[in-house]
Amino acid sequence: MDKKKGIYIGRFSPFHNGHLESIKNILTQVDEVIIVVGSAQLCYQIQNPFTAGERITMIKLALEEEKIDKSRYMIVPVPDVDAHHKWVSQIIAYVPRFDVVYSNGSLVKYLFKQRGISVNEIPFFKRESLSATNIRNKILKRADWRTLVPENVYKFIEEIDGVNRIRELNKTDEE
């Protein structure tokens, strides 16, 4: 029998504990999850400070830390298209065949449903603290953010001097 496969779409800027909980939740519903690193071309912006390669690394390190079975997930970067009507086709072309989409984004849900593809919501997990925006803000304010991301993600961001990067990009934003 064919395996059931889902895709989970995010920007992961950075990958945090809420994303991890979502993936664990999705893995209770499907055999395999394809984690789509959206807006793959964006980087070095205050809202998207990390490259696709760095975001892939964060996800890989976090899932290894959790000892999640490597045969149950894939990570695929997908760049944006220049107009929303091409976006579902872009996803379909870049990722292996899937049965269902997991997302809480209204536009994502709207576009896939319109194309006749199943979309499931994912329960939010500590939504106020566990958002990428909140974490980037905490980094900027030098507030504690270590507990909000998997330990491996914390170490990786330290290793690539990501905190300093976010602060420099924020200055740019203010210029």
Added chain:
Amino acid sequence: MDKKKGIYIGRFSPFHNGHLESIKNILTQVDEVIIVVGSAQLCYQIQNPFTAGERITMIKLALEEEKIDKSRYMIVPVPDVDAHHKWVSQIIAYVPRFDVVYSNGSLVKYLFKQRGISVNEIPFFKRESLSATNIRNKILKRADWRTLVPENVYKFIEEIDGVNRIRELNKTDEE
């Protein structure tokens, strides 16, 4: 100690036994290989009949068939850029950190070396028969091509009716 990582760049249209031998060879030299599916945006063309998602699937199925340790490889699609001078930066942004590039392509080698990045050649394996062009031609001529690709790749191409697709795309080319 940090793991040594290499990237192996191809278009994999389709993935064949020569690609598989190269990956095995690379894995004798590095701890991990990142397999870059280049020209990811191309598909439904006679020279690039398969989508990035389909090419990722072929590679995944072939490496599972060979029982290669999943912690030793990743597959990352990367779309082309509109000018060669941006290409190395594109690769660096889309894939996790790497130490060395494996390629036999002259332009690939030239561009990475110019950027100061190590490039290793890979011994060719039965080059005359094991080329994607040759395999697409055999498919067009209804000649035997099953032995030239991993069995899982053969089955996948059958499953998605890839033979018919290549024949239809070839008509387009002649129009």
Added chain:
Amino acid sequence: MDKKKGIYIGRFSPFHNGHLESIKNILTQVDEVIIVVGSAQLCYQIQNPFTAGERITMIKLALEEEKIDKSRYMIVPVPDVDAHHKWVSQIIAYVPRFDVVYSNGSLVKYLFKQRGISVNEIPFFKRESLSATNIRNKILKRADWRTLVPENVYKFIEEIDGVNRIRELNKTDEE
């Protein structure tokens, strides 16, 4: 003697009674009007919820409802260019030959005049209520908007479930 032709440029998101009045007004001045659906690539955004195809349909239905002579207008979608200096050339290439431009937009007027092409203003018709922004806002607030658009446009938006679309896209905007 050659017919006098004008172009009328808008985004028509959605097409409303103010647009209709403008077209009637323009048709008192020229033999034929080419209605340019600008930013044709945009869709599924809160400010541009409808595809070019849907906007073309709205205009067609509205002009049929008014029984305007079909030999006196054409509808042509034109996508944006990535820099303003190419925009007049884009319009000239996409539409049949024309003599005069009808627009109230300052940039549109500036760019065409600079190129030596005549631009005429159009008297506004109930400008406060008859703006696409106002209509989208009324839809969001479930206020009455039916009287602001031609009856055929109202029915078409209902038929494609456009009200729900605008509400979903608005959520995205708030995310």
Added chain:
Amino acid sequence: MDKKKGIYIGRFSPFHNGHLESIKNILTQVDEVIIVVGSAQLCYQIQNPFTAGERITMIKLALEEEKIDKSRYMIVPVPDVDAHHKWVSQIIAYVPRFDVVYSNGSLVKYLFKQRGISVNEIPFFKRESLSATNIRNKILKRADWRTLVPENVYKFIEEIDGVNRIRELNKTDEE
């Protein structure tokens, strides 16, 4: 009851008697035909010498010459996308809703069928002489081409000095 609508896709470089026959044929099968001027951005090339606006004009003039009911057709230019997997979505977004596609192009047929959309072939009409390539070649060789296109198209190409344009573009090709 809803009208049946078809789309007919071509590049029309230039519009000739074969295209005209196809449109008449299609109009025996559907209530309305949407004529899609494909590769709308291309122009001033030896294979695509005319702008989208000029191609729209040719089609309009030809159908007026034939006195075809204006309520039974629309003409819509659509620019290319940068990858084939986005092309069907591009067409769907740019044109009003349609039921069936008319085309003899293998790729067009393949892509629409794969998306689950009906595609009908159109009987060719004097295929050897009635091809845009043949007509452009005749123009280059100063051979007779007037009989191959509707009289209005011939006059329009003369009016915009199209013969000279094709000859100049051909020189460029040889440079």
Added chain:
Amino acid sequence: MDKKKGIYIGRFSPFHNGHLESIKNILTQVDEVIIVVGSAQLCYQIQNPFTAGERITMIKLALEEEKIDKSRYMIVPVPDVDAHHKWVSQIIAYVPRFDVVYSNGSLVKYLFKQRGISVNEIPFFKRESLSATNIRNKILKRADWRTLVPENVYKFIEEIDGVNRIRELNKTDEE
């Protein structure tokens, strides 16, 4: 011995006395300066009202007015890329070889340093008044701005009716 060369990157919308002071300062440190007109594709926007050609002309006129030795500078327009990771490669490809970058922009500094290229800051000169934003605002308010730019730049902006252009573009912004 090889000459020391620096690049100085700006948008110069418009070129003002602060830019001029920076160039003089840089010329005390290097033999030649390459002045990069960034975002070269932008124009006819309220924040970038002038074309690259107009911005080049302003710089040329200002440096001629100051009688700066023509063998000590070049002016090179460079268009933006669609993602920050490609930007340093874009600059390197568009300009002659250089040794050091002069910039006060945080992102510019970050991206070049990350690539291992030296970046020097430039002392600001009357920063509050000498900013392009301030000068465009003064033009809008019909306040005195003549003393903030080189006399040749003032005359050139008058000659191309730039004041009126900025006012027209500002209306667009408010529409």
Added chain:
Amino acid sequence: MDKKKGIYIGRFSPFHNGHLESIKNILTQVDEVIIVVGSAQLCYQIQNPFTAGERITMIKLALEEEKIDKSRYMIVPVPDVDAHHKWVSQIIAYVPRFDVVYSNGSLVKYLFKQRGISVNEIPFFKRESLSATNIRNKILKRADWRTLVPENVYKFIEEIDGVNRIRELNKTDEE
């Protein structure tokens, strides 16, 4: 009285003695020449092996070698556009105001004339040997090419190891 200015458009891959003769010839007809480095984005291709920055450097070195007055020329790189109808607007936006275009290219001449801009031809100088294609071929065949380019251009190409680059790019072409 205003100076008369001309633009001279080429790709300069590489800059050779024929280009130099053309510039000298143009300078007998105008006060200033703006040398447009076309297709500025292309590089590392067998037909366009050099970056825009390298091509600018070649022209600068060659004109310095000839001791041509620096106040009589400028060098401006201009990237291609994606459709010919935008190209004249692209040139106009990227370069300072000019009165006349110098070119022998049929398409260039056609597009500028159509826009109402004067175009002058330039007498060819030893056309068979002095073409960039011929020079790249001589480099590939290790035939003598030193005498076909200004001495400074020869030295610069040697300095950047351009001969090896052209040979490597040629292999790519054959792969």
